[in-house]
Amino acid sequence: MANVNTDTFLENNKKYASGETVHDSSHPGAQPINPAKHVAVVACMDARMDVEDILGLKTGDAHIIRNAGGVVTDDAIRCLIISHHLLNTNEIILIHHTRCGMLAFTDDLLKAGLEGDPAAEELIGKATGREFVSCNHSSATPDQFHAFRGPLEALDSPACDAQNERLTWDVRRSISRIMNHPWIPTEGPDASTVRGFIYDVDTGGLEEVSYPGPMGTFG
Numbered sequence: 001m002a003n004v005n006t007d008t009f010l011e012n013n014k015k016y017a018s019g020e021t022v023h024d025s026s027h028p029g030a031q032p033i034n035p036a037k038h039v040a041v042v043a044c045m046d047a048r049m050d051v052e053d054i055l056g057l058k059t060g061d062a063h064i065i066r067n068a069g070g071v072v073t074d075d076a077i078r079c080l081i082i083s084h085h086l087l088n089t090n091e092i093i094l095i096h097h098t099r100c101g102m103l104a105f106t107d108d109l110l111k112a113g114l115e116g117d118p119a120a121e122e123l124i125g126k127a128t129g130r131e132f133v134s135c136n137h138s139s140a141t142p143d144q145f146h147a148f149r150g151p152l153e154a155l156d157s158p159a160c161d162a163q164n165e166r167l168t169w170d171v172r173r174s175i176s177r178i179m180n181h182p183w184i185p186t187e188g189p190d191a192s193t194v195r196g197f198i199y200d201v202d203t204g205g206l207e208e209v210s211y212p213g214p215m216g217t218f219g
């Protein structure tokens, strides 16, 4: 049964959060192309997260797909399909995290700033502490930044219940994108398991997000 490795990684994470090293960074020699633990991880690109350390992965254990937010974008789906059908992974782990930059803007705000809206430039500058320099052009791509839904907070705000709720929504949204994709089986003999977590950048620990679950109310 799939999922056994995810539980082992959670045990590894407890060791990591208490200061113990599980990940071995030395080159292991020749290895097969298929991930040894049959695991694919989708995680945020945040500089404070070393996925191999957080989960106690060894070289060759897992595919690690990273982007801003750890969002299950079209490209993440593309990677997961290849990971499962060609390279034999069957456990998917999603990792969002506290203090994520994706909590500090909206797609419309960032687009307006990039296009030259002075009010948007000022707001983004205040949120990030970096002078925002507009490009003063519109662009068709990227069509989405996938900023997290909900009321904005300043960049790198400490974890709180409201932040945790917004992160939880996006983990659930990401799980849903996988569960409802016709080319990633999550039922039947070829099923992959999907579990989502919020990583606490202050403590080093992982908290699992229940799925399905509430997605909040608008406002």
Ligand SMILES: [Zn+2]
Pocket: 044, 045, 046, 068, 069, 070, 097, 099, 100, 101, 102
């Ligand atoms: Zn992040």
